[in-house]
Amino acid sequence: MSSKQSGSSEVQVDLTAPDLSPYRQGNTGVDYYHRFDSGQAGPTVMVNALTHGNEICGAIALDRLFKSGFRPARGSLLLGFANIAAYENFDPMNPGQSRYVDEDFNRLWSADVLDGPRQSLELTRARKIRPLIDETDLLLDIHSMSGNSPAMMLAGPLNKGVDFAKAVGYPGTTIIDSGHAAGVRLRDYRDFGDPSSKRNALLVECGQHWHRQTGDMAWTVLLAFLHATKLADSAFLDAQGFSAPPSDQKVVRVTDVVTVSSDSFTFSKPFQGMERIEKAGTVIGRDGSADVTTPYDDCALVMPSHAARKGQTAVRLGRVMP
Template identity: 25%
Template sequence: MNPDWPQAFAHHRYQALRAGPSLIVTGAVHGNEICGAIAIRRVIAELERGALALCAGRLTLVPVANPLAYRLGQRGGDRNLNRNLAPVAAPRDFEDHVANWLCPLLAEHEALLDLHSFRSPGQPFVFLGPADNDGALEPFGHAAREEALARLLGVARAVDGWLSTYALGVERRRRNPLGDPRQRELNGDARYGVGTTEYMRSRGGWALTLECGRHDDPDAPEVAYRAIVNTLAHLGMIAAPAPEPGPMELLSLYEVVDKTDDADRFARGWASFDAVAGGETIGWRADGEPVLAPEDGHIVFPNPDAPAGQEWFYLAKPSARLGR
């Protein structure tokens, strides 16, 4: 085991006298996304001094899920923890050790709120899982629970379609492998799209990923904190009224576009959820070939610094799912 790695993991658990839901809240799954860690530590401090009181159920708080990446101030330590998340018999990198600790912890709970931030400018939003289905990719039966909570988190936009869209990217990466040997191995694994929320659903639970704003947005920790408190109130775990649900726009991811060369470049400085028109030039490949939007929609998670073989941007289009 690498002596330079952090040698321990930490979580904080609170058990009320009265039975109730079991909720886990995670921060810093990506080490440069610190808003969740700040908000969770604020909740811990308020629980310790009595400003918040757990009145039902079990609450587990994980301020820093990936301590190596957090210490380094970067997205991952040895790799992206929020991909191919599952216990492994023979750990190869630090994130494998995280998974062997974190996955059993997730499986002990009914619900997960995972707090993240993003690189490019944009407004906070929440990632939903799939609609109820019995398909092979991500069978699920708790969509109503996720949708009800999503409306109370304090954001006005939801996005779904993550795993199905990611699976399309996996198939392309298998046909055109790029990157170092370890990255090529991960890119070709159909499970590589599975992160915290997908793992939680695979164990019978339900989960939301809240993207609280840009990494350096000073308001992001407050967005994260308010979401935790609203979740606890909604689940009846603290004695506080839940906010009224508000209107919410839903977009569905339908396409992921990878960089094929480090010199691929955007046509302009895109922000998440910028509108794109069908046929509009999003960027250019290194050889000058334009990358065009296939139809009207929105760009999501544009990353000009993505390495070759990794996600450059996603495309999304409006969905009527939450309007039914």
Template identity: 30%
Template structure:
């Protein structure tokens, strides 16, 4: 077994002379998602060469969040870092060691941009955003307006919200006790959720398919637009994506795979449209699983185990950005 001690963590900070927000931008939270790493290194080279200047605030880059997974060219080292992301008194796996380094680093910043990519071929980039302002127990938040205004300036046109609400509803349905509920809800916390829990705001940008040569360009544009929008560099604020060009979706419900022999009726991909009453899959007992409303399917998992998340359904959010 590989020893965690053979790895090291790296962050690079640039601080301007003028006051401004403390921004952190990360790549390779999942080791085979390298578009962010490529884009971050490109921007760092521009700063180091004098082509780009950080005039205000503080900018921290983490080119490779998970060095073990990155070295292996796999999504995870020992487990998914983007779940159950909390400091651990007794770290059990490599991602626990990352969390003990990363969580305090995140807490010292105000804004996080986490750059990812996805496996499916042909999908367009999208950004995952947080909840509206609220004082609830699940994910209290007070920066929705700033977060959503920033999301519209990353250079992508598809926006998804509602992760923790939909995920949390599924957890409550499965949980058998209060203790189990709290444990599994914590499992839904990744980098952006942790950042919001510290009082900041954050976006996850899915820049495209893992090997798409356009994905690093999408990541680079998002970094540059972020620096301009938050006024870390001397550049005009990028124009927001017009409302008429946006597709905003809210995750509404998660459906579980109840039996190992439950199967999809077709090879679904994220953002495939579904019509109300359309067959999604078939249960082990032969009963059909149909869409309860028209929308798009998200994160269909053909490899899901029994009593785990199988797929999410989303519906259009026509008020996104106008709240």
């Protein structure tokens, strides 16, 4: 365990970034992407890690799956490491600086951006990966968070996403959200965001980027995803000590997004995430000279960011669904 300094805030780095060089030569035509076919009928399933280069829990989980010798019991499994260039810049002495190289890889997934004239390292990589995404029926995109919020599944705005999240079962909290105004996430790309399509995708936030339990959660969610898609048989899951998810899952619908509008935003308390504020009108922060208050009773705070700057999301506000 080591405590490192990143800018002005001290962070804890308990996870070790694995060496991914053995996975460079894939069999898909795209570096760091591998396909395993079962020879049996079934869906094409993808598990994607390193959409952000500093979110290393997904790389740890996939490395562990590769080393286990896992092969799908049905269908086809794609495993890949997305923003490998950013990951190669990861430095545990300054772990927050390798999120991306040129631009956020997870804001590029619309046709107008992918087919447009703009160029960047991340766009070049996304365009190479895109044909694999186009053939994927079910996707899990593994992420982590800057804050100490409990792990959560971001299911998107559609009922099919919520149903899929419930079938996976881990983590115990599912968020219904509509994505980012700054650009389309991989989870919402094309058919994944079409309510009439059977293709489906989930984005999991496994916990704080570099806490040990975040790596454990990434592995648990990966096993749960393979269980829900029926690619993993019971013998493999039993050997990994996998247990069925709890039945008391919580679903939170995001209703409001607090965007920083000034050069000075502060929370009233050191919120970490999923706090439930009892009364409407409770002050939770100040944006410049303006109070930020809860719009209704029993308001849940989703993924508060204490480092948000002007134009960025400070926190999402949500209702816990019955």
